[in-house]
Amino acid sequence: MQNFSIMQKKSAQITEVGKQMDSPKVEAIVFDAYGTLFDLESFARDAEKVHRGKGKEIARIVRQKQLEFAMTRTILGKYADFETLTRNAIEFALKETGIKRTDPVVENLFSKFQSLKPFKDVVGALNDLDELDLRVAVLSNGTQSMLDKLIEHAGLSLLSEEVISVEGAKAYKPSHKAYQQGQSELEIFEKEKVLYVSGNTWDVAGAKSFGFLAGWINRTKQPLFDEGFYEFRPNYEFSSLGEIAKLFE
Amino acid sequence: MQNFSIMQKKSAQITEVGKQMDSPKVEAIVFDAYGTLFDLESFARDAEKVHRGKGKEIARIVRQKQLEFAMTRTILGKYADFETLTRNAIEFALKETGIKRTDPVVENLFSKFQSLKPFKDVVGALNDLDELDLRVAVLSNGTQSMLDKLIEHAGLSLLSEEVISVEGAKAYKPSHKAYQQGQSELEIFEKEKVLYVSGNTWDVAGAKSFGFLAGWINRTKQPLFDEGFYEFRPNYEFSSLGEIAKLFE
Numbered sequence: 001m002q003n004f005s006i007m008q009k010k011s012a013q014i015t016e017v018g019k020q021m022d023s024p025k026v027e028a029i030v031f032d033a034y035g036t037l038f039d040l041e042s043f044a045r046d047a048e049k050v051h052r053g054k055g056k057e058i059a060r061i062v063r064q065k066q067l068e069f070a071m072t073r074t075i076l077g078k079y080a081d082f083e084t085l086t087r088n089a090i091e092f093a094l095k096e097t098g099i100k101r102t103d104p105v106v107e108n109l110f111s112k113f114q115s116l117k118p119f120k121d122v123v124g125a126l127n128d129l130d131e132l133d134l135r136v137a138v139l140s141n142g143t144q145s146m147l148d149k150l151i152e153h154a155g156l157s158l159l160s161e162e163v164i165s166v167e168g169a170k171a172y173k174p175s176h177k178a179y180q181q182g183q184s185e186l187e188i189f190e191k192e193k194v195l196y197v198s199g200n201t202w203d204v205a206g207a208k209s210f211g212f213l214a215g216w217i218n219r220t221k222q223p224l225f226d227e228g229f230y231e232f233r234p235n236y237e238f239s240s241l242g243e244i245a246k247l248f249e
Numbered sequence: 250m251q252n253f254s255i256m257q258k259k260s261a262q263i264t265e266v267g268k269q270m271d272s273p274k275v276e277a278i279v280f281d282a283y284g285t286l287f288d289l290e291s292f293a294r295d296a297e298k299v300h301r302g303k304g305k306e307i308a309r310i311v312r313q314k315q316l317e318f319a320m321t322r323t324i325l326g327k328y329a330d331f332e333t334l335t336r337n338a339i340e341f342a343l344k345e346t347g348i349k350r351t352d353p354v355v356e357n358l359f360s361k362f363q364s365l366k367p368f369k370d371v372v373g374a375l376n377d378l379d380e381l382d383l384r385v386a387v388l389s390n391g392t393q394s395m396l397d398k399l400i401e402h403a404g405l406s407l408l409s410e411e412v413i414s415v416e417g418a419k420a421y422k423p424s425h426k427a428y429q430q431g432q433s434e435l436e437i438f439e440k441e442k443v444l445y446v447s448g449n450t451w452d453v454a455g456a457k458s459f460g461f462l463a464g465w466i467n468r469t470k471q472p473l474f475d476e477g478f479y480e481f482r483p484n485y486e487f488s489s490l491g492e493i494a495k496l497f498e
Binding site: 071078085174229 | 318322324334338451471477481
């Protein structure tokens with residue numbers, strides 16, 4: 001149990017907004033997409049409309065399998081694009097929930113995954129960051145095509161300039177190769193000049209391990225950073241994306 | 250959708266027992282532990298006894314988080330042992346299911362994870378393989394201490410000689426390093442002389458990718474090998490561990 005108490009102590013090192021006065025010197029705020037800007041609960045609700053009583057379970061399985069497929073392939077060095085993995089995950093979820101797999105059923109769920117809704121705090125946060133003249137980008141495991149459609153559908157025009165897919169790296173986050181792809185496309189020489197924000201703890205851990213400043217968006221108020229990644233704690237913890245701009249005021 | 254049809258065709262290459270007459274020339278049958286020899290449903294039932302109405306959810310979350318932590322750490326090259334990750338996963342599951350975390354509550358669930366029950370087909374299958382004079386081993390992400398306790402508790406003395414943990418590799422399956430650790434400890438020069446059997450599709454994919462002969466134990470009769478790993482299909486698919494010995498009769 002020694003581990004636990006060491007880690008409890010470390011939790012004090014996470015800066016909560018309002019408790020630190022020095023603004024970080026960053027050149028760009030980079031957001032993860034799925035689970036950070038875009039709400040996977042909206043996929044569950046959309047899936048529920050066509051598959052009554054099974055929407056939540058479908059969404060949970062799709063997300064879990066996307067992650068399992070992406071991580072396994074990254075470990076094996078055998079990349080397949082995120083559109084393929086997402087369709088694979090949908091097919092698996094259909095099987096698990098006892099829904100007959102047909103092309104239209106798969107396509108319907110895939111199109112719903114392409115029209116995820118942004119979290120409520122996204123539009124305001126992007127406007128605030130824009131007013132502060134901060135450079136804003138997206139770095140996601142999704143394909144370029146998936147990301148462009150997602151952002152267009154949500155009308156997030158402030159993001160449309162710098163949308164980076166890990167496709168070029170042929171490795172998924174949390175691999176350093178994926179964050180390297182982001183850094184290269186951003187053309188930012190110093191890693192710590194990037195504030196990378198994600199709602200996924202394995203992604204926060206990866207970005208921190210790579211060398212970015214890392215922010216964890218923890219909307220559901222989990223009391224501690226995910227116990228499995230103690231030594232990769234984020235530099236910042238936010239309860240709403242709106243808090244990011246406050247760091248720079 | 251081209252991918253899908255290619256992969257559908259490939260499924261015909263999986264040998265089902267009874268359809269092939271030539272016995273594979275193997276020196277050892279190597280089993281995964283969690284989800285292959287040992288039934289994680291028994292953890293759900295044991296957890297249910299102390300946390301009414303939450304046992305299944307606790308077991309699901311623990312398994313998912315163990316996997317997420319292990320894969321993330323393997324990708325980042327930051328190993329922590331499986332006992333630590335399991336405790337971390339239990340703590341996360343307690344939080345998610347709204348159970349107050351105390352040391353005794355964590356210890357109680359951890360001890361239940363150490364006393365998983367073997368699947369019903371395990372004892373008979375091990376006896377059959379022993380009669381055929383086949384060498385049998387275990388290769389698991391668990392620590393040596395966890396595995397020794399698990400096997401002792403289940404009384405699987407036929408397995409007690411060759412129980413291999415990935416600890417020495419400091420990387421988890423499906424990393425090639427983990428299977429390499431198994432191959433080295435077994436001292437088997439040719440990879441294809443090992444028949445590796447797992448119920449976890451990411452593990453089957455990893456073993457196949459490494460070069461072992463791979464068997465998938467698919468007790469719940471999923472109709473196809475897990476869609477996310479088409480190009481790592483197993484050489485054999487078993488509906489019961491009892492079918493393995495039949496390959497060698």
